[in-house]
Amino acid sequence: MKNKNTSLFRKDLVQEALKESFVKLNPKIMFRNPVMFTVEIGTFIMLIVTLYSLTSDAQGSFGYNFTFFLLLLLTLLFANFAEAIAEARGKAQADSLRKTREETPAKRVSSIGKIHSDAVEIIPSSLLKKGDLFFCEAGDIIPADGEIAEGLATIDESAITGESAPVIREAGGDKSSVTGGTKVLSDRITVKVTTDQGESFLDKMIALVEGASRQKTPNEIALTILLAGFTLVFIIVTITLKPFADYANTPITIASFISLFVCLIPTTIGGLLSAIGIAGMDRALRANVITKSGKAVETAGDIDVLLLDKTGTITIGNRKATHFYPANGMDEKHFIKSVVLSSMADQTPEGKSILELAGIDPLSYEVKDARFIKFTAETRSSGIDFENTRIRKGAADAIKTLSETAGNAFPDETAERVTQISSNGGTPLVVSENEKVIGVIELQDIIKPGIRERFERLRKMGIKTVMVTGDNPLTAKFIADKAGVDDFIAEAKPEDKMNYIKKEQAEGRLVAMMGDGTNDAPALAQADVGVAMNSGTQAAKEAGNMVDLDNDPTKLIEVVEIGKQLLMTRGTLTTFSIANDVAKYFAIIPALFIVAIPSLQGLNIMNLQSPESALLSAVIFNAIIIPLLIPLALKGVAYKPIGASALLRRNLFIYGLGGVIVPFIGIKLIDIFVSSFL
């Protein structure tokens, strides 16, 4: 897909990250990360000890101390590099999106309405302000994000979505947004600028990745506290060891104390923590989702309920007319004629599919004084008035009310037909002529292939899926069962979505939804994770906390997995880091005391060559494990929807048990290597 760059370490990014690794040594920046900050203090002390050892051998030789100093510095640089490479990758990704909005000439106009070519001034896009109007014709690059004020155009959005098929955007309705950098292919639109330069969602996201406005997420804060706590425990362990050693007449060098400390504190996760967070946002960006905060990604992992629109998410596009059922005693030809006439001005896909099924050009009928009745949410029907005829088509209950109010009974046979169509997953449209029911049109949905499996996957993650549809309950139930969703909201009005979200939230669940219309904005704002489609209205985009550039309604599923991956990567690497301590203890503790208490050789279960090689091996292992785990931190731990217990078992086995065993092997191997030099 699009801008995905599969290589983790692009050369130019690595170079930039290497430079940043040194810049980040600045204690002011380091202070944000308590674990690595203590390592920096340790490194500084080692520097002083190294200089001191030039004059005296009391703390060991210069070479010995200098080696430790270098190793600690390397540990710091590795940790900084992890953060820097994650930032560089995020930035590169954002830049490739930003490239689309380089300086382009903008045709600013002073007012909507009668545009004369001389009223247009051409200015650079950077001078456009929020509220300005500009227009674009076929071939123009849209200079800024905005909402179409007038007109309709086909637009090539491949620069952002990578999708080559052009899309239609038009004024009014839910597909009125255009994005800077995309290209108008046909027609002409006037666009109102919605954001000032530098304040678009993309700009905000780039700032988040770059660290300037990056805020720690709640879980990240809690984890930092946990890691700081561990660090404190080991400060206590290391400091108290000094009087213990004095009591036992076992001199320990400063280098050994600092090695013990640095190896025991959770440097692995401490060094990778911020890289993991940035990589999470970066993964979202790679999925073409712009997040407004790191917290939104994290919250996505906690989602319990997912609200999905039926159309476009569960079913392919739109319903199609499949059958005409004239009422008893009604002439089929007359019925079809009425149906065709009523759909003449109906621009909805359903209306068009009715004409398609009938196969008759509506203009072949002669009608005078035709007046088209638009569909409204109140009447829930549409149709045509001409001469003395009033044809309406709409939802069964709407037409029923219509005909019964006029004193005409709703035929039983029609009612039966309606039920039958509904229970087969179809949508019945009842047609009336002069408030008398004349027949039923059947519309059918086509469920997306593979959607059932995706819902199954969500269920295993513990997420309840809810289908939102305007259909009647029977139809909704049929499709819900067929697609495998857990619940549905039928005959949904915008406030129904809102109420459903509030109800679930009151019961303590977190709700995610996707939407595009202005109608959706309140629900998007209410939902814990609201993903707005980029094509949607500005109101929707402002209300949600993520924007999907692909306008793909199934994107929520990916977003949830990205969130879960983010938390899991933190959890597993914390476990790994802490589990490593077991082996490090067994490497370092005997090394500290063995010279003074030779009988402690029994504790040297790894059979390391000498105290010096043991200490060096532990510190080297501690340093190199950070870069070795960078790919995992950036890619994230794979999420498998196998249920929480199985997942815990799996991760505990791999990262917990693995975290105990790996350093035993690693330190032993490094010791064999190192001792050949000593």
Next chain:
Amino acid sequence: MNTEILGVVLMYATVVALAIPLGRYIGKIFNYENTWLDKIFNPLDRLFFKLSGIDPSKEMNWKQHLAALLTTNAVWFVLSLFVLSNMSWLPLNPDKNPSMSWDLAFNTSVSFVSNTNLQHYSGETGLSYMGQLILMLWQFISAATGIAICAVVFNAMKERTTHELGNFYSYFVRACTRILLPIAFAGAVILVFNGTPMTFEGKDSLTTLEGAEQHISRGPAAAFVSIKQLGTNGGGYYGPNSSNPMENPNYLTNILETIFIFLIPIALVFAMGYVLKRRKLALMVYGVMTAGFLCLVIPAIYYEMNGNPAIAEMGIAQDMGSMEGKEVRFGSAASAYWAINTTSTSNGSVNAMHDSMTPLTGMFAMIGMMVNSFYGGVGVGFINFYIFIILAVFIGGLMVGRTPEFLGKKVEAKEVKIAMIIALLHPLMILGGTALASFLYAGNPEVYEGWLKNPGFHGFSEMLYEFSSSSANNGSGFEGLGDNTPFWNLATGLVMLLARYLPIIGPVAIAGILASKKFIPESAGTLKTDTSTFGILIFAVIAIVAALAFFPALTLGPLAEYFSLY
């Protein structure tokens, strides 16, 4: 199977068999369900509350609970200080024993208030009967305090959102009258029938076969010994504690006293399952605690039964195992079993000299205190364990890709912060205290030579043990340490005080904060906390956080001694 081991297995099986119904009973008491003792105690309870003007039905939030706990404890602490430093002229002093020095009175009061029962005195000569009685009162009160606050935590763990967590005074009185009093009474009766003294008369005198005059200290010992065991207090009536034949006359009383150590700590785990209707969770907690306990007790029994290699080298057969400092009527297995029982529960009574155990048994006893939650003290054992649950929930929750939740409540930064502070408090006090003592001793061995009769690794173990015992509110001593000095009295007194109340305040705060959070129903994506996998995670957290932090210190003490000896 060896009879000695069979005896140990029987003791454990009996305690579990008794703890299950007792847990149910305790659960009923905290749920305010009807029990058969209601007839007797309801009027009594009402009388207490009427006299004190307390409304036992007034709901308290977690802060009010802590305030009630701390103020009641403070009042009794002052009373205890007064009695101990004025025993010489107060009544019930037939043996004319003197009052305590101020630092010893402070240490002893703190020690008994905090359920530690570290004793820097010997009961026969150091206390009047009045002193013994005030300390016995403490053994009830401190145990009931632990049980009551544990009930508050259980209440907070229920599936609802609330600030109201019951009434502390009501839990406290119910714990005294319906749990401790009846069981302690039954235990005391058995002890009396086996020969433990129960009298207010002064010393007995007799002429031995050799014709020498011997004075035997007596007093209300049976009542004292019974609650000492039951309330994980551990402070002996006599200096040698339960190795003294008056306190623990025979193998039968030894069985009774051993069972009493574990009875309530294990029963409270099952009570939690009953109160929350989460039997599986209780089984998980019990499983982790038992696994930890077995890791300590099995090698301890093994090493004690196998004797001391230094003695073996002299060509002396040790068929009974390592018997130095042990009572022949109990044997090496039952003594080792008691040693691990008493240290892993914060009881601290002894039936053998811990100083004389083989090095690794000494280490396992210390690890029991360092972890302090493999069953742990009455009430507080579970509360300590609760901290490890919170830490494990946090790590485990992240590992399954969700914001961590425990019983439907989100565990966030604030809870993690409190849990981490409490988790590092214990290493801080044990290692910090030992470091201070080591620093003083290493700097000036001549001045402090009275402390250690055994310098070297063993002396280090003695100091480490003393601080572990204080911080775990255990109260047993490695002995061999000259500890009735102002330094040890004040240092351990301070440690006992902090180690008692902070680890109560922290978990109660966490439980209270969680209780007031929104309840989140469980889904397939929620981390299940009642599974064996989660049990393994908690065990790993305990092993790495609680045990490994002490590894360097243990290396210089018991491990160094072990590797030099074997």
